[in-house]
Amino acid sequence: MSAPVEPYIAFKDVHVQYPDHVTGLAGVSFEIQKGEFVFFVGKTGAGKSTIIRLLTREVRPTQGTVSINGKSLREYSERSVHLLRRTMGVVPQDFALLPRKRVWENVAYAMRAVGRSRREVRQLVPDILDRVSIAHRADAFPHQLSGGEQQRVAIARALINNPPLLIADEPTGNLDPGHSWEIIEILQGLNMRGTTVLVASHDMAVVERLKARVITIEAGLIASDIPSGVLNA
Amino acid sequence: MLDRIGFIVGEAFIAIRRNPSMAFAAITTAAIAMFLLGGLGYVYFRVTEYAATLPGKMEMQVFLRDGADFTMVKAVAAQIRAVPGVREVSWIPRAKRWEKEQRERPELTIGIENPFPEAFKVIVRQLADTDSVAERIRGMAEVDAGGVVYLQKEQRFIEESTRVLRWLGGTVGGLLMLTAGVLIYNGIRLTALSRRLEVRVMRLVGASRLTIDLPFLIEGILQGGIGGVFAAGLLFTCNLYLNRFLATFDALPQSPTFPIVLILGALAGVGAGYGLVCSWLAIRMPVKA
Numbered sequence: 001m002s003a004p005v006e007p008y009i010a011f012k013d014v015h016v017q018y019p020d021h022v023t024g025l026a027g028v029s030f031e032i033q034k035g036e037f038v039f040f041v042g043k044t045g046a047g048k049s050t051i052i053r054l055l056t057r058e059v060r061p062t063q064g065t066v067s068i069n070g071k072s073l074r075e076y077s078e079r080s081v082h083l084l085r086r087t088m089g090v091v092p093q094d095f096a097l098l099p100r101k102r103v104w105e106n107v108a109y110a111m112r113a114v115g116r117s118r119r120e121v122r123q124l125v126p127d128i129l130d131r132v133s134i135a136h137r138a139d140a141f142p143h144q145l146s147g148g149e150q151q152r153v154a155i156a157r158a159l160i161n162n163p164p165l166l167i168a169d170e171p172t173g174n175l176d177p178g179h180s181w182e183i184i185e186i187l188q189g190l191n192m193r194g195t196t197v198l199v200a201s202h203d204m205a206v207v208e209r210l211k212a213r214v215i216t217i218e219a220g221l222i223a224s225d226i227p228s229g230v231l232n233a
Numbered sequence: 234m235l236d237r238i239g240f241i242v243g244e245a246f247i248a249i250r251r252n253p254s255m256a257f258a259a260i261t262t263a264a265i266a267m268f269l270l271g272g273l274g275y276v277y278f279r280v281t282e283y284a285a286t287l288p289g290k291m292e293m294q295v296f297l298r299d300g301a302d303f304t305m306v307k308a309v310a311a312q313i314r315a316v317p318g319v320r321e322v323s324w325i326p327r328a329k330r331w332e333k334e335q336r337e338r339p340e341l342t343i344g345i346e347n348p349f350p351e352a353f354k355v356i357v358r359q360l361a362d363t364d365s366v367a368e369r370i371r372g373m374a375e376v377d378a379g380g381v382v383y384l385q386k387e388q389r390f391i392e393e394s395t396r397v398l399r400w401l402g403g404t405v406g407g408l409l410m411l412t413a414g415v416l417i418y419n420g421i422r423l424t425a426l427s428r429r430l431e432v433r434v435m436r437l438v439g440a441s442r443l444t445i446d447l448p449f450l451i452e453g454i455l456q457g458g459i460g461g462v463f464a465a466g467l468l469f470t471c472n473l474y475l476n477r478f479l480a481t482f483d484a485l486p487q488s489p490t491f492p493i494v495l496i497l498g499a500l501a502g503v504g505a506g507y508g509l510v511c512s513w514l515a516i517r518m519p520v521k522a
Contacts, residue, residue, distance in 0.1 A: 086439035
């Protein structure tokens with residue numbers, strides 16, 4: 001009999017209570033294995049973003065534990081939380097691109113911020129931009145890009161630490177269906193190369209098309225957890 | 234390492250370039266505050282130094298009642314030594330004093346009995362202690378009424394001058410320093426506001442707290458430090474013109490050399506330290522747009 005595989009990400013009875021008695025999560029438990037592609041779906045305010053913020057340690061659980069790779073996130077202090085964040089790439093909903101910097105500078109800036117030298121930046125940026133098919137717009141400013149292109153830059157920036165985990169918050173929220181699918185394909189490509197991908201979304205068209213695992217959150221609780229390949233199979 | 238320092242310092246300069254008017258206001262206010270504090274401090278130092286050169290400035294003479302014997306002299310000397318603020322007590326024997334007087338003024342002393350009482354020379358630790366020490370000694374039964382003599386008026390004048398300087402420097406300079414601190418604080422808060430997207434990106438990708446905070450701290454250090462350098466420059470210029478003016482009066486002694494390096498280092502250091510504290514306070518609280 002083989003030993004049980006330790007989950008890559010584990011939420012155990014996680015509660016999050018925000019100030020003014022606002023409930024973020026009300027007892028959520030799930031496990032995610034390395035290399036999975038998981039969608040978190042649900043209405044606005046259901047708790048999807050809280051799950052992402054728990055993983056990036058922007059929020060701490062009021063009760064329960066969140067662990068990545070067997071290590072509880074409580075073990076990270078304020079001074080060491082950056083080490084956790086270097087093990088994941090985060091793509092925020094609003095892209096968070098620096099408007100006065102060109103595409104390549106946006107990626108370079110993030111690399112410089114985590115201590116990469118100018119030389120490393122020069123060597124690595126073209127490759128990273130190429131991985132998300134945005135190298136041809138390297139000298140453009142964010143306002144000169146389409147929504148899909150801006151999203152690619154945000155993904156490129158999330159890849160600077162070569163993370164084993166990629167978290168995207170509503171990556172297709174502001175995109176038309178064509179561009180949405182292009183972004184999902186990029187994420188799928190990264191997943192196929194071994195990156196665990198977590199996507200918070202309420203774009204059901206994309207979710208249903210990909211047939212990945214789907215965890216539905218409703219009012220801070222897991223309403224359903226459908227394994228990959230099952231949805232609309 | 235140099236590459237890393239280059240990035241962090243570059244970030245600090247970008248921040249200053251984005252908020253030039255605020256940075257200018259903070260630097261000039263810090264400069265004026267430190268000019269006043271440094272200038273008055275320098276004058277205070279000079280006055281105190283001058284006071285130290287005045288003869289008998291911290292010295293008083295104490296005369297005992299007639300008929301005091303050696304035992305009483307010893308006892309009173311011990312009592313005076315025990316008074317807080319007294320640095321030194323030396324006995325002036327009446328016989329020796331009389332001998333000296335007879336030597337120096339024989340025509341006035343012939344046929345007269347020694348009229349001098351036993352006396353002490355008392356030196357106090359600080360000018361400010363003189364009155365309280367004199368008061369305590371006057372209260373001793375063995376001391377003659379009116380037997381404590383010192384340059385009370387002169388000492389009071391010097392003490393009053395240094396007190397006014399301290400008060401002026403402390404109040405006006407302190408208020409301006411506080412204003413400069415508020416300006417540096419607000420400047421850093423504004424920088425944090427204008428750089429909130431960069432900070433967010435840094436946090437997202439896992440930049441260390443030091444990498445995020447250092448540019449703000451460097452900005453504060455630069456503002457305070459540059460203010461200090463300007464203050465030293467202003468002081469140097471004022472001192473130069475004052476000396477040129479004073480040189481026109483032949484009777485006045487030549488002023489000592491202005492310690493420019495010391496003052497430049499001290500003011501720049503104090504300014505930088507103050508800027509560091511203000512910027513550290515500014516980044517302790519998160520900035521909300």
